[in-house]
Amino acid sequence: MTKDIKKLQSIATEVRVNILKMLAKAGSGHSGGSLSAVEILTALYFSKMRHDPKNPYWEDRDKFVLSKGHGAPVLYVVLGLSGYFSTDHFDTLRKLGSILKGHPNSTTTPGVEVCTGSLGQGLSQANGLAVAAKLDKRNTRVYVLLGDGEIQEGQVWEAAMTARHYKLSNVCAIIDHNGLQIDGPVVEIMNINPIKEKWEAFGWHTIEVDGHNFDEIFSALDEADGVSDKPTAIIARTVKGKGVSFMEGKVEYHGASPTPEELERALKELEAVMTN
């Protein structure tokens, strides 16, 4: 666990390298939305969350739900690097019999709390985890990452109402606001703006941050801790495909994995970042 920003940035780069290798080996998967969430998951798993990779069912652990389940690669890499399972599994993503399924599966992968993949269902499940924690009088938190296309799903707003109604102050939703979905920019497909105002209207405490800035991320996560009677939504402005110049801001890298040639180019870029 560290609050050393330089160290965390270095971990983030390592996470990116592993995501790209994992996806290239798999030959399919979601590059853009995995890369946009790297700093968020790095901050949570390597610093903010109370958890024990050697004890995935530790009852006093904070929990994380990847509601945007197609971001599975970033979750798997972070879990593997944390020590939930051997990084040898990285090469098996999406292969028959692998513990790393196409979308997160709680029955096959240590560290995965619930099944996601069909968008819009994670926040409801996170609320359930949070209510259970309160019933058990545990001071633990539930973090849930949603996509900005994902919040087009009505169930998200049902869950938003529920979290406020049941005063789930232990729920912290983070919206990976990279502005893009499969068929194009979110504003063109089905405009979900204004995002902040929507969450506020649903009674949530809201914070806007640069989703690639660790200082801002931690400041927001810590602020969320202090909100006592309502849940918090952190709207994280991110870049889809962040860290790989030819993927950044590109719609087509939503559901695409890097070709061998693309992998080589990407790794060169990230290597340069490492040595700086």
Added chain:
Amino acid sequence: MAEKLGTRDVYGVELAKLGEINKDIVVLTGDLAGSTKVSKFGKTFPNRFFNLGVAEQDMMGMAAGLAAAGKIPFVSTFAVFASGRAWEQIRQSICLPKLNVKIVATHGGITVGPDGASHHSVEDIGLMRGLPNMIVIMPCDGHETSAAIKFAANHKGPIYIRLSREKFPVIFDENCPFELGKASVVRDGNDLTFVMCGIMVHIALDAAKILNEEGIKVRVINSSSIKPLDKNLILAAAEETGAIITGEEHSIINGLGSAVAELLSENCQVPLKRIGIEDCFGQTGDSRDLMEHYGLTPEALVKTAKNILKKKQNNPSEKLYSPSTDTVLEQV
């Protein structure tokens, strides 16, 4: 007058009792606490009771989260909303990870009555049966309901229990057991068998009495465990009696009848007739009138039984019914 118990009333009482014994039980509903009778639990254990309002998808997702954290959620709404509105949530969040969620859906079938087609469910057994890892139970009386609810609380994994708006006659003892995958013979006979669930068990027993007067001895099986089915008991009935009629307050597509048809066609091909709703929606009406309209009556069963006996005695490949969209009454 035979004693009648409302299966949902029994559920409400049993749930509150279980809540006292097991503190991990939590209850969720979608603005239907009164109709589903979970209100009793809600009043007794308000901090373990969650009304999600008119938001069934969220309700199922929250139940999944609660189960993932070790609680035992009982989730109740009408069958059409539980199985339909939230089908995908049940699939993705509950069945795929095999979470310990108990869906107790009331108002199954067409006896929902005056509310009409939007609120009747003729598809729910089929929708739930098709889900891997899901158990499907429809108890036929109040005491069996009690037993099924107790079973559900102790069983690990997803369960769907279908209850009714109607009161059913009591045929089982107060402390009868419920065994998963086990059906029960509620009347003996060797001329043909009725394999029934829910209200149709009682309709079948009435039909059996009428047929008995004419010397026709009908076996009646209560197939409350719809998935998994009691294959042995039903196949034994097929072999021993030579003809099967299934009955349910549900479409003849995908429900109990289909499950029995699947079993028989692969193992013991005797004449079979599925009685139920013939691939149409329910509609507004008094529940008695609706049962009559859709041919779910002892008299209709008697006619069907006589027809199937002809088929059994004559050439089994003889077609006794032409395909049509008419109701069962018009066909017989």
